[in-house]
Amino acid sequence: MILVTGATGTIGREVVREIPADLDLRIMARDPGRVTDVPPAAETVHGDFTDxxxxxxxxxxxxxxxxxxxxxxxxxxxxxxxARAAGVRHVVKLSAAAVxxxxxEDLITRWQRHNEDxxxxxxxxxxxxxxRSFMSNALSWARSIRSDDVVRALYGTSANACVDPRDVAAVAARALTEEGHAGTVHTLTGPQAITAAEQTAQLAELLGRPIRxxxxxxxxxxxxxxxxxxADIVDALLESAERQRKGSKAAVDDTVATVLGRPAGTFHGWASDHLGAFGGG
Structure with missing residues (x-):
């Protein structure tokens, strides 16, 4: 039996889609009613990390x-x-490259390091x-693009090797279902570093209209x-943006391609598949 937590979130819902249908799958959520697109054979149960x-x-x-x-x-x-008391043998944890x-040394990174330990x-x-950061973070720009054809963000020329969440989920599914991943740290990035200004230009091209x-x-x-x-999360996010401005998030890793046997997805490809959120046809 494989258990997936976080199935209402960006990565967890994609992991559920990636698990082969012939494997026993259980989905844990605080509110099982919020879990959608559940495979017919999967079991959805209540679970609370504090209970x-x-x-x-x-x-x-x-x-x-x-x-x-x-x-x-x-x-x-x-x-x-x-998990240990229940006899779980292997835990695949979603962490962050900043670790x-x-x-x-921001709050979020220190919290992730602690939990890794x-x-x-x-x-x-x-x-x-x-x-690295998810390409889907660009969805935070969707409202201003739809209403004003503008993207507003910090440090538009700082690069980030952001990753398609679907690639993260695909690697997670491999780690959950294949041998050879135990004791491994998988750093997951996209195929190139890209700036917010460059992402804006690609969205404009795909939408067929100017985006500022x-x-x-x-x-x-x-x-x-x-x-x-x-406030403490805001401080952490601003510290993270400052590190990006200094170049700490631009390095590209080939782990996605190595594990999946195909190139990591590009921002252009991710955006093409999500144009509806930005007002595209």
Missing amino acids: PASLADALRGVHTAFLVTNPGGNDDTCFLRA ADHGA LLRTSGMEWTLLRP FEELPPDRARTALSARYP
């Missing part, structure tokens, strides 16, 4: 688990204890997935982020 009893039920009979947790909540201790950046010392086999890039000063970026996130 050991619910975790014990969700993990019963599971041999491999995909673990997605979010900063700002509790660490992974409760889940990992329950390997010695200059990254918890998994490594859990007594179970582990695989760590460390993606407007660089936000840090104070306006803080105001915009503060409408969506707590």
